[in-house]
Amino acid sequence: MTIDITKLIEEFEFNRILNSDTQTKQIAILGTIDLENAILIIEKSPFNIELINSDPKSVPTKIISSLSLINSNDVYNWAKATLNQDLDQLPAAKVNLIYPATETHIRKYNQQKLHYVRETPEMYYQYVIPYIDTMKGERLKWVYNILFHGKEKESFIYHDESKDGFVLLPDMKWDKVNLENLYLCCIVNRMDIGSIRDLSGSDVIYLGNLQNTIQKVTHKKFGLPQDQLKIFVHYQPSYYHFHLHIVNVHHPGLGDGIAIGKAILVDDIIDNLKIDGEYYKKKTIGYVIGENHGLWSIEGYRNSVRSQ
Amino acid sequence: MTIDITKLIEEFEFNRILNSDTQTKQIAILGTIDLENAILIIEKSPFNIELINSDPKSVPTKIISSLSLINSNDVYNWAKATLNQDLDQLPAAKVNLIYPATETHIRKYNQQKLHYVRETPEMYYQYVIPYIDTMKGERLKWVYNILFHGKEKESFIYHDESKDGFVLLPDMKWDKVNLENLYLCCIVNRMDIGSIRDLSGSDVIYLGNLQNTIQKVTHKKFGLPQDQLKIFVHYQPSYYHFHLHIVNVHHPGLGDGIAIGKAILVDDIIDNLKIDGEYYKKKTIGYVIGENHGLWSIEGYRNSVRSQ
Numbered sequence: 001m002t003i004d005i006t007k008l009i010e011e012f013e014f015n016r017i018l019n020s021d022t023q024t025k026q027i028a029i030l031g032t033i034d035l036e037n038a039i040l041i042i043e044k045s046p047f048n049i050e051l052i053n054s055d056p057k058s059v060p061t062k063i064i065s066s067l068s069l070i071n072s073n074d075v076y077n078w079a080k081a082t083l084n085q086d087l088d089q090l091p092a093a094k095v096n097l098i099y100p101a102t103e104t105h106i107r108k109y110n111q112q113k114l115h116y117v118r119e120t121p122e123m124y125y126q127y128v129i130p131y132i133d134t135m136k137g138e139r140l141k142w143v144y145n146i147l148f149h150g151k152e153k154e155s156f157i158y159h160d161e162s163k164d165g166f167v168l169l170p171d172m173k174w175d176k177v178n179l180e181n182l183y184l185c186c187i188v189n190r191m192d193i194g195s196i197r198d199l200s201g202s203d204v205i206y207l208g209n210l211q212n213t214i215q216k217v218t219h220k221k222f223g224l225p226q227d228q229l230k231i232f233v234h235y236q237p238s239y240y241h242f243h244l245h246i247v248n249v250h251h252p253g254l255g256d257g258i259a260i261g262k263a264i265l266v267d268d269i270i271d272n273l274k275i276d277g278e279y280y281k282k283k284t285i286g287y288v289i290g291e292n293h294g295l296w297s298i299e300g301y302r303n304s305v306r307s308q
Numbered sequence: 309m310t311i312d313i314t315k316l317i318e319e320f321e322f323n324r325i326l327n328s329d330t331q332t333k334q335i336a337i338l339g340t341i342d343l344e345n346a347i348l349i350i351e352k353s354p355f356n357i358e359l360i361n362s363d364p365k366s367v368p369t370k371i372i373s374s375l376s377l378i379n380s381n382d383v384y385n386w387a388k389a390t391l392n393q394d395l396d397q398l399p400a401a402k403v404n405l406i407y408p409a410t411e412t413h414i415r416k417y418n419q420q421k422l423h424y425v426r427e428t429p430e431m432y433y434q435y436v437i438p439y440i441d442t443m444k445g446e447r448l449k450w451v452y453n454i455l456f457h458g459k460e461k462e463s464f465i466y467h468d469e470s471k472d473g474f475v476l477l478p479d480m481k482w483d484k485v486n487l488e489n490l491y492l493c494c495i496v497n498r499m500d501i502g503s504i505r506d507l508s509g510s511d512v513i514y515l516g517n518l519q520n521t522i523q524k525v526t527h528k529k530f531g532l533p534q535d536q537l538k539i540f541v542h543y544q545p546s547y548y549h550f551h552l553h554i555v556n557v558h559h560p561g562l563g564d565g566i567a568i569g570k571a572i573l574v575d576d577i578i579d580n581l582k583i584d585g586e587y588y589k590k591k592t593i594g595y596v597i598g599e600n601h602g603l604w605s606i607e608g609y610r611n612s613v614r615s616q
Contacts, residue, residue: 005377005387010369014360014365014368023331023332024331024333025353027355027357040368042389044333045333045352047328049328052325060320061317061318064350067317076404076405077313077316077407079313079402081402083350083352083400087375091389092390092393093372093388093390093391094387096387097384098383099385115536116537226424228423230568249423250419252330252332258568259562259567260538260568260572261557263567263568265594268594275583275587284575286573288557
């Protein structure tokens with residue numbers, strides 16, 4: 001059965017705005033269709049460079065439909081404008097409709113309150129380790145499927161099945177087309193590293209080799225030398241099996257994923273472990289966490305943040 | 309004389325795309341009007357929340373004009389869409405026209421190539437210190453005007469004129485209205501810190517006091533406790549007189565300014581200096597630098613990056 005998206009949208013009854021991002025020009029709206037929850041996400045489209053380059057003579061009139069001056073000062077002029085659009089060739093937006101939507105979907109799109117947490121080693125041992133234990137097993141099955149059971153094999157960029165080996169594959173966030181937005185993910189075979197907290201001085205050579213191999217493979221496969229890449233991990237990571245993020249330094253919109261308080265350069269991890277092999281076991285690590293995160297549902301964890 | 313922006317745009321002859329940001333949906337185009345350089349910047353508008361909330365019953369049909377399904381999978385449906393627009397009430401984009409544009413304008417909007425540089429202490433002593441020397445004196449006069457000559461005094465949030473004191477004031481990037489986007493700048497009175505490279509173990513208490521005072525003042529003045537703030541510095545900084553950045557953790561669009569490879573949490577600086585008082589003198593610091601940066605014009609610096 002094909003979905004009649006136009007009909008569904010017509011039946012969509014507005015409930016509230018879940019999130020509006022003025023930076024990316026995206027909005028997420030909660031509503032109901034036929035009494036069931038639905039989430040409508042509308043994101044404005046980027047400008048189509050290919051279309052511009054294919055017929056440069058018609059720019060900017062092909063882009064801009066009408067203009068109204070707001071103000072002028074010296075050489076600077078501001079105006080508001082309407083743009084040309086065409087559903088087939090020049091759409092103005094991308095629409096996602098999740099229907100029926102679960103509470104988990106709603107939580108995901110609902111703007112959550114964030115906290116900058118200074119996680120002491122004591123907080124880690126008392127609250128984070130037990131939390132991580134609940135995130136292992138079944139929750140990591142999809143990772144083991146990739147590593148050991150050939151899942152997603154067709155998209156592997158590199159695979160070394162040895163003990164210290166890893167899988168390198170395109171991240172879901174990459175369109176696989178624009179090198180400028182290159183985003184790869186490296187998942188290691190080792191099962192004993194849940195996060196940087198598990199790394200110690202004895203892993204310095206392992207991490208160095210890992211990073212070197214990633215750099216070589218990425219250079220050979222995509223022509224991007226190491227000074228065109230940022231290689232980093234997340235703390236807290238989204239899953240507790242060690243993995244690295246590899247992005248082009250020119251990637252324009254990485255948001256929180258590349259921000260301090262979440263991302264940590266592998267170069268820095270190696271340097272710090274060289275200074276003190278127990279660096280990440282002893283360090284109070286600062287990171288930003290949302291109230292939707294599982295850790296935030298632990299009362300003791302929340303209280304230790306509040307008493308900081 | 310009022311500018312006829314529509315006429316100017318009609319006369320705009322396309323030369324090349326300077327920059328296209330698929331994240332913020334912005335494009336900068338270089339062209340000529342009447343044989344003089346002109347830069348046209350078009351940025352798509354965010355969704356108008358007030359308009360939605362003022363007439364929620366008409367959502368989403370007031371936003372979306374037409375839809376075409378791309379694909380469906382389980383509860384997920386993707387479509388492309390055209391949107392309703394109105395030059396007066398619901399413009400689709402903001403347009404800036406810089407005309408006539410100078411070479412400096414063009415450089416500013418021209419996408420520059422970036423490099424991830426691992427700056428060794430040797431590179432710092434050989435290339436960066438001499439560069440910093442050229443960035444002092446007259447280049448820092450505006451900073452001294454703020455600190456010691458009452459410039460911008462009307463916007464000060466806090467001012468402590470003692471030796472270890474500082475000025476706290478809104479950053480230019482903040483609209484001074486939305487607390488979610490709060491962005492403050494703290495410029496210290498001390499003249500002996502050009503960058504984190506100049507910090508040592510003897511500055512741990514100074515830095516801790518600095519951060520504590522900023523947190524207290526920001527809490528009192530804006531009601532934002534410390535877990536709502538990220539406090540960090542840049543390396544390389546944009547000017548070589550020690551200053552701190554203070555932002556709300558909810559700030560949506562900070563781009564590279566908050567990214568690893570440029571931003572460093574003050575908490576981490578303090579922790580690292582406690583481990584080794586010479587941490588930032590001995591550390592190889594990784595950061596992203598653009599080819600427009602003054603350091604990149606130094607041949608020896610470039611060569612040492614290329615040989616990494």
